[in-house]
Every structure is written in structure tokens, then in C-alpha cells.
Amino acid sequence: MFDKSLDEKMLLSNGYDEIVDLTIEQYCISCVDKNIDVVTALDVLEHLPRSKFFDVIDQMLYHCKFMIIIWPVNHPQNAGTNFLDSHRSSVKPREVFQSFEVISFMQTGFSEYSIFHIYNLCVLRGHMCIDQKQPLF
Incomplete structure (x- = not known):
């Protein structure tokens, strides 16, 4: 996990489209309909x-x-x-x-x-x- 308040702006300004702050298990569940x-x-x-x-x-x-x-x-x-x-x-x-x-x-x-x-x-x-x-x- 990262500190959103410090890192999100920097990551988004360097080419990231979206920041997903989930465990890998949560991410797998979020992909069920994709x-x-x-x-x-x-x-x-x-x-x-x-x-x-x-x-x-x-x-x-x-x-x-x-x-x-x-x-x-x-x-x-x-x-x-x-x-x-x-x-x-x-x-x-x-x-x-x-x-x-x-x-x-x-x-x-x-x-x-x-x-x-x-x-x-x-x-x-x-x-x-x-x-x-x-x-x-």
C-alpha cells in the first residue's frame, strides 16, 4: 500500500491512468465482470x-x-x-x-x-x- 496523499499526484502526472489501492485478492474480485x-x-x-x-x-x-x-x-x-x-x-x-x-x-x-x-x-x-x-x- 502507498500513501495516497503523497504519491497519487506524482503517479498520475507520470503516465498512470488510475491508481488502484487494493490487495491482489481484492483486485481479482474487482475483475469478475471485466x-x-x-x-x-x-x-x-x-x-x-x-x-x-x-x-x-x-x-x-x-x-x-x-x-x-x-x-x-x-x-x-x-x-x-x-x-x-x-x-x-x-x-x-x-x-x-x-x-x-x-x-x-x-x-x-x-x-x-x-x-x-x-x-x-x-x-x-x-x-x-x-x-x-x-x-x-
């Missing part, structure tokens, strides 16, 4: 308990054509001053492949403080994608 082209979850899902990692993907895929997810590989992270910052799950790519229809996958990485971080990037086909041969773009 059809969405692309959902992104970039460096988010690992902050959820393992069971919710898959539940959130499943809920979002039900309402979209495609979903792009990015999550780190074996990257423990403690909470520090905010308990929401901690990584609560580590999911292997094969678990995502076994659970969802993966269209594209790659691993990439970067170095920070002499540590090499590896990230998974995955594009999933959602349930709203009627044409199974529909191109991504």
Missing part, C-alpha cells in the same frame, strides 16, 4: 504464499487473453521494515508449465552488489483468448 487483453504481474507473485501464487494466476487468466509474469529464481528476501516486502514463495518454471498454457518463456538476469539475480519471464494464454492461434501482438 474482460482484459493483457494482465501483468511483474515481480509481485513471489510476495504471496505459494498457494496464492497459483490461485492469483488462475483467477486472472480467467478474465484475460494473455498474462505476463516475472518472478525471481531462488531469491530469498527478508521483510526489512515492511512485512509485504518479503518473498514468501519460490516457484520453479516447470511448475508453471505444468499448471498453465505457456506461450513464451525466458530467463534473464542482472548483477547487483556482486550478486547475480535470475528472473523468469513467462507469457501465459488466458481463457478469454478464443482463437488459440491468436498472435501475441
Whole structure:
């Protein structure tokens, strides 16, 4: 969560159309009557308990054509001053492949403080994608 009084004006002036201040569970519920082209979850899902990692993907895929997810590989992270910052799950790519229809996958990485971080990037086909041969773009 962020401090709306400080951040909303800055975010809206930098290209954001809307600020949604909800938990991911509340957001999934708010999408029940919406059809969405692309959902992104970039460096988010690992902050959820393992069971919710898959539940959130499943809920979002039900309402979209495609979903792009990015999550780190074996990257423990403690909470520090905010308990929401901690990584609560580590999911292997094969678990995502076994659970969802993966269209594209790659691993990439970067170095920070002499540590090499590896990230998974995955594009999933959602349930709203009627044409199974529909191109991504």
C-alpha cells in the first residue's frame, strides 16, 4: 500500500491512468465482470504464499487473453521494515508449465552488489483468448 496523499499526484502526472489501492485478492474480485487483453504481474507473485501464487494466476487468466509474469529464481528476501516486502514463495518454471498454457518463456538476469539475480519471464494464454492461434501482438 502507498500513501495516497503523497504519491497519487506524482503517479498520475507520470503516465498512470488510475491508481488502484487494493490487495491482489481484492483486485481479482474487482475483475469478475471485466474482460482484459493483457494482465501483468511483474515481480509481485513471489510476495504471496505459494498457494496464492497459483490461485492469483488462475483467477486472472480467467478474465484475460494473455498474462505476463516475472518472478525471481531462488531469491530469498527478508521483510526489512515492511512485512509485504518479503518473498514468501519460490516457484520453479516447470511448475508453471505444468499448471498453465505457456506461450513464451525466458530467463534473464542482472548483477547487483556482486550478486547475480535470475528472473523468469513467462507469457501465459488466458481463457478469454478464443482463437488459440491468436498472435501475441
